[in-house]
Amino acid sequence: MRITHLRGVELTDPAPHEIAGFYEQIWGLQRVVTGGESVYLRGTGPEHHILSIHPGAQTTVRGYRLGLADRAAVDDAAAELGARSEVRIVSAPGLLDSPGGGYGLRITDPDGREIELLAEMAQAGEPGAPPGRPPIQPTKVSHVVLNSPNADAYLQLLIEVLGFRVADETEHMVFLKCNLDHHSVAIARAPHASLNHVAFEVPTVEEVLAGVEHLRAHGFETIWGPGRHPQGMNAFGYFLAPNGQVVEYTAEVEQIPDDQLAPRFWVPEDYEVYDDWADISSLRPTPETRTLMRGVPEAARHGAS
Numbered sequence: 001m002r003i004t005h006l007r008g009v010e011l012t013d014p015a016p017h018e019i020a021g022f023y024e025q026i027w028g029l030q031r032v033v034t035g036g037e038s039v040y041l042r043g044t045g046p047e048h049h050i051l052s053i054h055p056g057a058q059t060t061v062r063g064y065r066l067g068l069a070d071r072a073a074v075d076d077a078a079a080e081l082g083a084r085s086e087v088r089i090v091s092a093p094g095l096l097d098s099p100g101g102g103y104g105l106r107i108t109d110p111d112g113r114e115i116e117l118l119a120e121m122a123q124a125g126e127p128g129a130p131p132g133r134p135p136i137q138p139t140k141v142s143h144v145v146l147n148s149p150n151a152d153a154y155l156q157l158l159i160e161v162l163g164f165r166v167a168d169e170t171e172h173m174v175f176l177k178c179n180l181d182h183h184s185v186a187i188a189r190a191p192h193a194s195l196n197h198v199a200f201e202v203p204t205v206e207e208v209l210a211g212v213e214h215l216r217a218h219g220f221e222t223i224w225g226p227g228r229h230p231q232g233m234n235a236f237g238y239f240l241a242p243n244g245q246v247v248e249y250t251a252e253v254e255q256i257p258d259d260q261l262a263p264r265f266w267v268p269e270d271y272e273v274y275d276d277w278a279d280i281s282s283l284r285p286t287p288e289t290r291t292l293m294r295g296v297p298e299a300a301r302h303g304a305s
Helices: 016-027 071-082 151-161 205-217 287-294
Strands: 006-013 030-035 038-042 051-055 060-067 089-095 103-108 114-119 140-148 165-169 173-177 185-189 194-201 224-228 235-240 246-251
Touching: 006 016, 006 114, 006 140, 016 030, 016 038, 016 051, 060 140, 060 194, 071 089, 071 103, 071 114, 140 151, 140 246, 140 287, 151 173, 151 185, 194 287, 205 224, 205 235, 205 246
Parallel strands: 006 051, 060 114, 140 185, 194 246
Antiparallel strands: 006 060, 030 038, 038 051, 089 103, 103 114, 140 194, 165 173, 173 185, 224 235, 235 246
16 A cells, blocks of 8 residues: 555544634635535645544544545555454545545544545645735645554554554654655654644745744744754744644655665654754753643544554
């Protein structure tokens, strides 16, 4: 199985339109459609939408969407997944009636979230320029990091079943790639299932820094950064969204062809600050930031290990 890319992330929230307002008016995404109580937002890239927010009793990450090359790849994936007893298919391959359409299927992860594998989704047109749109405009979801109490089972699913490759590892986190990007998904070993953070890619480091200033002007100080990660070499600035979830602007993610992949186990002594503009405090997250990234435990879902 060959996943092409991370297409987007699905959240739930008790007030979808309220938190969508933050992403649209402050963060720089653009609303493409509202499906009843759900809201779908795009970046400036070709993906129809990169973030969807659905009504739910708790603020959580409901799941995420991964790309496959075409309809035949989806059917092949379904056949392979159906032969594995450890995988639960919750939606068989078929045409999707959700915004953007496409052809796909859904499975559950070890923590009970849903992973959608899909192809042939409609592409977005040129982004509009509505009055008052924020100056910072993410292109895509760069990566999603999930906290999991079932990390070993989760890594087995991503690597042995879905074909991700390990890019780097620390004592508590494994970074996984599906294309040239250093990582599209990362799994953090944790006592409970929750969202660690979602990273949105902007075109340049200068835009990460501009995003820091833009968010600060609207009352959102960084909780970590600006800085540059040694794993992936990407510039970053982390913020706390109004619903308590951690979000990141990032740029210059390291590009690694499979034949040049050389995973490394990182220890704290290996960490350095790589840029003059990166404050020394950005070397490692503070205990307070780690607590925020640990997230609120998600309610137990059907299908969780």
